[in-house]
Every structure is written in structure tokens, then in C-alpha cells.
Amino acid sequence: MSTINQVQSVAAQPLSTPAAGAAKGMATTSPPARKPIRARSRDRETWIRIVFTAAGLFSVVVMALIIMFLFREGAYLFKTVSLSDFILGTAWYPTYDPPDFGIGPLILGSMSVTLVSSLIAVPLGVGAALYLAEVANPRVREWVKPGVELLASLPSVVLGFVGMVVIAPLMQELWDIPTGLNILNASLMLALMAIPTITSISEDALYAVPRDLMEASLALGATRWETLTRVLLPGALSGVGTAVILGMSRAMGETMVVLMVAGGAAQIPTSIFDSVRPMPATIAAEMGETPFGSEHYYALFAIGIVLFLLTLGFNLVAAWISSRFQQKGAATL
Amino acid sequence: MVDAPEPIISVEDLNFYYGESQALTNINLKVVRSQVTALIGPSGCGKSTFLRLLNRMNDLIAGTRVEGKVIFEGVNLYGPEVDPVHVRRRIGMVFQKPNPFPKSIYNNVAYGPRLHGLRDRAKLDELVERSLKAAAIWDEVKDILHQSALGLSGGQQQRLCIARAVAMEPEVLLMDEPTSALDPIATARIEELVKELKRNYTVIIVTHNMQQAARVSDETAFFYMGRLVEMGPTEEIFTRPRKEQTEHYITGRFG
Numbered sequence: 295m296s297t298i299n300q301v302q303s304v305a306a307q308p309l310s311t312p313a314a315g316a317a318k319g320m321a322t323t324s325p326p327a328r329k330p331i332r333a334r335s336r337d338r339e340t341w342i343r344i345v346f347t348a349a350g351l352f353s354v355v356v357m358a359l360i361i362m363f364l365f366r367e368g369a370y371l372f373k374t375v376s377l378s379d380f381i382l383g384t385a386w387y388p389t390y391d392p393p394d395f396g397i398g399p400l401i402l403g404s405m406s407v408t409l410v411s412s413l414i415a416v417p418l419g420v421g422a423a424l425y426l427a428e429v430a431n432p433r434v435r436e437w438v439k440p441g442v443e444l445l446a447s448l449p450s451v452v453l454g455f456v457g458m459v460v461i462a463p464l465m466q467e468l469w470d471i472p473t474g475l476n477i478l479n480a481s482l483m484l485a486l487m488a489i490p491t492i493t494s495i496s497e498d499a500l501y502a503v504p505r506d507l508m509e510a511s512l513a514l515g516a517t518r519w520e521t522l523t524r525v526l527l528p529g530a531l532s533g534v535g536t537a538v539i540l541g542m543s544r545a546m547g548e549t550m551v552v553l554m555v556a557g558g559a560a561q562i563p564t565s566i567f568d569s570v571r572p573m574p575a576t577i578a579a580e581m582g583e584t585p586f587g588s589e590h591y592y593a594l595f596a597i598g599i600v601l602f603l604l605t606l607g608f609n610l611v612a613a614w615i616s617s618r619f620q621q622k623g624a625a626t627l
Numbered sequence: 628m629v630d631a632p633e634p635i636i637s638v639e640d641l642n643f644y645y646g647e648s649q650a651l652t653n654i655n656l657k658v659v660r661s662q663v664t665a666l667i668g669p670s671g672c673g674k675s676t677f678l679r680l681l682n683r684m685n686d687l688i689a690g691t692r693v694e695g696k697v698i699f700e701g702v703n704l705y706g707p708e709v710d711p712v713h714v715r716r717r718i719g720m721v722f723q724k725p726n727p728f729p730k731s732i733y734n735n736v737a738y739g740p741r742l743h744g745l746r747d748r749a750k751l752d753e754l755v756e757r758s759l760k761a762a763a764i765w766d767e768v769k770d771i772l773h774q775s776a777l778g779l780s781g782g783q784q785q786r787l788c789i790a791r792a793v794a795m796e797p798e799v800l801l802m803d804e805p806t807s808a809l810d811p812i813a814t815a816r817i818e819e820l821v822k823e824l825k826r827n828y829t830v831i832i833v834t835h836n837m838q839q840a841a842r843v844s845d846e847t848a849f850f851y852m853g854r855l856v857e858m859g860p861t862e863e864i865f866t867r868p869r870k871e872q873t874e875h876y877i878t879g880r881f882g
Contacts, residue, residue, distance in 0.1 A: 506724060
């Protein structure tokens with residue numbers, strides 16, 4: 295505080311001197327000399343700028359460091375294992391002697407739960423968005439929308455728990471299968487996690503489609519359903535597409551649910567009742583038991599790289615869709 | 628005295644409510660086939676509401692209620708067995724703000740006929756061309772049919788919307804202040820078009836612009852405070868109105 299005041303008074307000198315001289319002759323009628331505020335505000339603005347720049351750069355720098363670390367640690371693996379053996383290998387036996395580091399089954403595990411969960415989540419999520427945007431009356435909407443969004447706040451470990459103790463025994467009994475911890479179970483739980491994302495973003499996109507387009511369609515004798523499928527959904531396509539991809543990316547990267555209910559078997563699945571070991575579950579399960587600096591340790595980082603590239607790909611596709619199919623506003627006049 | 632021509636639409640004792648408040652009171656009027664009827668009146672007088680009642684667009688607003696009859700070619704549009712979707716296929720509408728779909732020019736015009744089940748490419752091509760010609764926009768768009776309609780100017784978009792409505796081959800075209808968002812040149816083109824359209828269609832046009840009503844319409848109806856004050860041949864309404872309110876409005880003393 296005191297330094298600021300000093301700065302003020304120093305800066306005030308040259309400005310106030312001529313004014314003070316003039317004031318002597320004019321006696322009491324002259325206005326009091328104004329405090330120059332320039333020096334102080336420039337000072338403060340510099341600080342504010344520094345603080346915000348630092349805050350903005352912080353996450354970027356940390357992100358860059360993490361990625362560097364991830365790639366550096368992962369790269370060590372490829373001194374002993376070839377890239378194609380790693381990606382295309384069909385056996386994951388990291389603790390055998392000699393070990394096998396083929397993550398083919400893990401990639402297929404991730405893919406299968408992501409695919410099946412989107413088959414469940416996309417129709418349900420987009421359907422719920424259509425219901426909220428078009429069918430539900432405002433009072434129902436007020437209750438249902440927060441309800442759907444609340445689903446996103448369920449900790450994934452809770453969903454995993456439900457899948458483990460409720461769904462798994464149910465499936466075993468229902469279909470007489472050896473284990474209820476399988477692709478279908480994990481996909482169901484992942485779908486529950488993806489639905490709020492898909493619904494929320496899709497609903498915003500549907501809501502943003504101008505009402506006068508729907509009126510135009512109805513005035514041409516379209517039914518409500520025809521208007522929904524031919525005007526509303528195409529108009530919201532970019533938003534719905536983005537929502538779907540982000541939902542899938544969430545399912546792909548989710549760890550806890552697949553760790554708990556996917557069954558953990560590193561095998562190439564042949565049916566949705568097979569157990570699988572998706573990539574995030576592998577890393578989470580094995581990292582704690584791996585000696586630091588071992589081949590196995592580096593292999594887990596290499597899996598992290600693959601996972602990172604896959605989710606990055608999903609997000610890039612989502613960004614591309616939302617820019618590519620962006621509607622350029624309603625009628626331009 | 629010549630016999631009055633047969634009306635295509637006759638409205639009988641029509642009342643309309645938004646929830647508790649009454650927007651239209653006791654409207655009785657007849658619209659003559661193949662003429663342009665202008666609905667004029669100050670903002671909030673109910674003329675747009677009335678227009679939207681003629682193709683049941685107000686059905687889409689929750690909490691509205693209609694009493695009375697709108698008889699279109701002998702059928703009460705508010706009869707229990709009438710499907711509003713069918714009504715809208717025969718009574719087309721053009722809106723205040725141009726609202727083309729974010730699709731190609733061709734697909735905008737083909738939208739309605741396709742709903743009808745018209746799939747034949749040659750017939751669709753022919754219908755699209757005929758509709759765009761009827762809306763006096765064919766020469767401007769014939770080389771860019773497959774480009775987005777959103778690239779057109781406001782006036783072109785509005786004529787495209789007219790073409791889109793015409794493609795349904797409706798009997799009546801409702802126009803809700805179709806030029807209020809357009810510049811004077813685009814407005815003049817739409818007005819020319821309205822005069823052309825009455826050869827094949829019955830046009831009912833809501834307008835804020837009295838000169839426009841005088842220029843394009845054969846009949847004029849003056850609405851005030853939810854009531855039909857006066858209706859008659861446009862020339863008479865503008866030169867020797869029978870009611871004082873009409874005279875005050877058209878001479879610009881209020882509204």
C-alpha cells in the first residue's frame with residue numbers, strides 16, 4: 295500500500311506543478327488538483343495480467359510435462375519390444391518368464407466395452423434429449439433434466455459396486471453364464487455414465503435449433519415426428535455428434551467401472567458375455583505391483599500412451615464435427 | 628348488383644383465447660377465391676393471431692382455445708374429425724422472417740412434396756422448377772440449386788420460402804408480414820409476386836404497411852383490439868371508410 299502511494303506522489307509531481315502555480319493567481323475558484331491515477335492502475339493491471347497469464351499457462355505447462363513424462367517412460371519399452379509386437383500381440387503375460395507384452399486383447403477389451411456401451415447409451419441419451427427438448431412439458435422438464443445430470447455426479451466406484459453386487463449375480467442367474475463380470479455388465483455401467491453427457495449436450499443443441507424452422511416445417515403439413523427427424527435432428531447434428539463422441543471418449547477412459555465389473559481377463563473377446571481387461575483397468579490393477587523401472591512398468595506407460603492417443607483422437611473428431619457441421623445461424627438478412 | 632362470388636373461407640362467430648385473455652372477439656368474414664385479402668391494424672390487434680387460426684398454427688401454442696367456425700370449402704377446420712396436418716397441406720404459410728431450412732435450395736422446395744411421398748426424381752425436378760418460377764426466383768438460383776439456402780439474400784430467402792409453400796400446391800397462401808424484414812427493393816419484388824400469385828391462389832396477407840395493402844390487395848379487413856372493425860373492397864376502405872376508427876387508422880392518426 296505504501297509503495298503504491300509513493301508511486302502516486304512521485305508521478306503526481308510533474309503534473310501538479312504547473313496547475314499549482316496557476317492556482318495561486320486564481321485563488322479559491324480553481325478546481326483542486328486531480329490525483330493522477332495512471333501510475334497506480336498500470337501497476338495493478340500488470341499484476342493482474344501476470345497472475346492470469348500464469349494461471350492460464352499453468353495447466354498447459356503441466357499438461358505438456360505429463361505428456362512428456364508419459365512418452366519418455368513409455369518409450370523405454372520399445373528398446374526391448376517392437377511396436378508391432380506390442381500393439382498387435384495377442385498375449386499379455388507381463389509377469390511370465392519370458393514376459394509377453396501384447397496389448398491386442400486389452401485394446402479389443404476397451405473397444406468392445408466402448409462400442410457396446412455406446413450402442414446402449416446413444417439411443418437412450420439422444421432419446422432422452424429429444425424427450426426433454428420436444429415432448430416433455432416444462433414442469434416435467436424442470437425435474438427430469440437435473441435428474442439426468444445428477445446421474446453424472448454418481449461416483450464411478452458406486453456404479454462399479456452396483457454392477458458387481460446387483461447386476462453380475464442377476465446376469466449369472468438369468469442367462470446361466472460362468473461370470474456376470476463381463477462386457478455387457480461393464481457396458482451397462484459405462485452407458486449409465488455416458489448418458490448424462492450425451493443427453494445434456496444433445497439437449498442444448500436441440501434447444502438451439504431456431505423455433506421458426508420447426509414452424510416452417512409444420513406449416514408445410516409435416517407431422518411432429520417428421521419435423522423432429524427431418525428438421526430438428528439434422529439441425530442439431532453437430533451438437534449431437536459431439537455429444538456422442540464425448541460420451542464414447544468418457545467410456546473409453548473410464549477406469550473404476552471396468553476395473554470392477556469387466557472381469558479382468560486379458561483375452562480376445564468372442565461374445566458380450568466374455569470377461570475382458572480394458573486398458574485403464576490394466577494400468578490401475580498392475581501399477582501398484584510393478585517394480586519401478588522394470589519392463590512391465592514401462593509397458594504400462596506405453597499402454598497409457600495408446601489410451602491417450604485414442605481419447606485425443608475422439609476429442610479431435612468431436613471438435614472437427616462441431617466446427618464442420620456448425621449451422622451458420624438462422625436466416626441472414 | 629352482381630351476385631357475391633363464392634367464398635373459399637368463411638369465418639363464423641370466431642372467438643379466440645390465450646389462457647384467460649380473449650385475443651379475438653366475434654369475428655365474421657368471408658374470403659373470396661383468387662383474390663388478395665389484406666389484414667391491417669395496429670400491433671396487437673389480433674390480425675396475426677387470426678391468420679394463424681386459418682391453418683391451425685395456433686394449435687401449437689399451449690393453453691389456447693377456439694370458439695366458432697372456420698369453414699374452408701364446406702368443412703369446418705375446427706371440426707372434431709379434422710387433422711391439422713391436412714389443413715396445413717392445403718393452406719400454406721409464409722412467415723414474417725425468412726426461415727429457409729439449413730438445406731440446399733432444391734431440398735428446401737422439395738421438402739413438402741417429399742413429405743407427401745413424391746419420390747420420382749423427374750417429377751420432383753419439374754415441381755421444384757415450377758415452384759421457383761412461380762416465386763420469381765428461378766433465374767437467380769437455377770445454377771446454384773444444390774447450394775445452401777442460407778447463402779441467399781434476405782429477399783431471395785423470402786421468395787424461396789414462398790416457393791417452398793407453393794410447391795405444396797395449396798389453395799390458400801397465408802402471409803404474415805412477409806416483407807417486414809426486407810429492404811424496399813426486395814419488398815417491391817415480393818409485392819409484384821403477390822399480385823402474380825393470385826391468379827392461381829387465394830392470398831391472405833397481414834401487413835403493417837398501409838401502402839402495401841393498398842397496392843396489392845383486392846379486399847381489406849381492418850382489425851382493432853381483437854375485433855374486425857370493417858371489411859370491404861380495398862379501394863373503398865382507403866377512400867371512403869364507413870367507420871371512424873378505420874379512417875383514423877389509415878390517415879395515420881393512431882397505430
